[in-house]
Amino acid sequence: MPRHIAGRVGQALVAAFGVLSIVFVVLHLSGDPTLLLVPPDASAAQIAELRHALGFDRPLLAQYLAYLGQLAHFDLGQSLVQRAPVAVILAARIPYTVELALAALAVAIGLGLPAGIAMAVWRGRPAARLLAVVVLAGQSLPTFWSGILLILLFGVTLGWLPTSGADSASSVILPAVALGLVTMAGFARMMRIAMLDELGRDYVAAARARGLSRGAAILRHVLRNAAIPVVTIAALEIGNLLAGAVIVETVFAWPGIGQLAMQSIAARDFLVVQAVVLFVSLVYIGMNLLADLAYAWIDPRIRRGP
Amino acid sequence: MTPAPPALEIEELSLSIAAARVVDGVSLAVAAGEVVAMVGESGCGKSLTAQAVMRLLPDAVRHQGGRIRVAGQDITALPDSAMRRLRGRALSMIFQEPQAALDPLATVGAQIAEALRLPLARARPAVRAMLEEVGLSDPERRIDQYPFELSGGMCQRVMIACALIARPALLLADEPTTALDVTIQAQILALLRRLAAERGTAVLLITHDMGVVADIADRVAVMYAGRIAETGPVGALFAAPRHPYTALLLAAIPRLADTPKSRLAVIEGRVPMPGAFGAGCRFAERCPLADARCTAQAPPLRDLGGGRHSACFHAERVG
């Protein structure tokens, strides 16, 4: 296993380095990044001054090394729009998005996995078909629309839950449900397919032949085997969840990095947008690494392999 | 004193998938300590018969009729929970692909212990002893290994350990050596033979391979398209078959000593598709002795004496 894990960690580091470099290249693609950073009505003198202040008149390689050096100190530059360090702006938003993502993930896993398991175990029964319809609905409703429906029902009509902002502890519920529903459908489908695949295998028949009930065979053998493909794909779903957060945070006025991204795009606050991209990419890479480690932990063929 | 009932008695078992009778009136008995081989071409209903005995038929398959008695007890009428208690203890089963029949994520020992309904920690001494009995080296270490760390032959030994540790009186073995290479095949068959003899276990062995039948079985039931064609003691049946299908099977065994496997070789013509069975003998299309009666009427399984039965109108003319 150590070799496997070292390999995966190495891959993740290379991928992270690649992301950092791509972000740098994109910033310099236009030739003069200064123009991306200044307001449209800036004068030529102001632009020249800023170009020099940010070091954009130095050789590209020197800029690249300086950029990596800054990142190593969590220095993401200075937002000219908000007149504050980008790192500080980002750090203020991250806890909100983490809270929302974790709550949404809890919704997605808490509903999606049992739904997927039930659809597989009850295959062919009316209950399974009903669940399939619910899951499909959860998957096909666009988040901005299901978000507005949730606001109307629980916020406006019933008045049970806050509909925007992050002022009370229950504020996270509606955005988490809106965000979690889409991912929930993904988890349910993956789990159903993985379960059906495993239920048809010989080891299930063999377990039953030695006296296990169907339920015991599922609990003791099938679930763990079905978890392997699901864990692997779950990392990708978490990536999708972050992308979905941009819309959900906007609909629910949730002050996370999704909302920050929207605001910064609108305000042409390029360095902040860039920082959000960096953050999301690195989280994505981290999640994949985590999935690989979880996979190795579940599967003895990897854990005890070379 | 009445004689003990056979370990397994199948009486007129019929199974269907949709409208097709894929197993049609199969009767068969296996006595304690006896090894009975069930042979026949792919799709003739061997595995379904075994699954019916375990009461683990696929959903698509309907039990149309017939009784199955295990040690005299009719299991077709048992509630599910009672049947579950019998599995592993009164009867058990081993499979064609030993590696696929083991959960890749559970240790060998944990899976064997399940047959005892005990956690491995408590079953450990019994599991170790059983692994030793099936000839696994270093059993103490093997207990904690995973199936991928064992070869196919070792996995089949583990499956046998799993199947026999709770001392069932009946073992169903569905092509237990088909997936293994020849030398390992012979070892596994010898192991089955020895354990069955030592423990008095009745074995129903399903195989394609007439060579395996000759090696290990006391009696043989030849199946064709869901029906029993012929049954009898191995020696007598091999010496003088009483069904044209058996005769063709035996004639098709490769004679060369270096032929690795004497699989059922190709016999001209095809098995009729389930659902396309006519009223007559299901072998008629391919039978050299077929006449008008054969296509009109199904031949019943007749007692020929000497423990032999044949479902052929012209049994006496075969050979």
Ligand SMILES: Nc1ncnc2c1ncn2[C@@H]1O[C@H](COP(=O)(O)OP(=O)(O)OP(=O)(O)O)[C@@H](O)[C@H]1O
């Ligand atoms: N789960 C299932 N669903 C539908 N049909 C099935 C199923 N299992 C078996 N059958 C059909 O039932 C018939 C008998 O199958 P069975 O598995 O008993 O054959 P077999 O004699 O064991 O063949 P083989 O030597 O290939 O294992 C075949 O026609 C097969 O296609």
Ligand code: SF4
């Ligand atoms: S009954 Fe007729 S067709 Fe069937 S095996 Fe005998 S001779 Fe052939």
Ligand SMILES: [Mg+2]
């Ligand atoms: Mg079979």
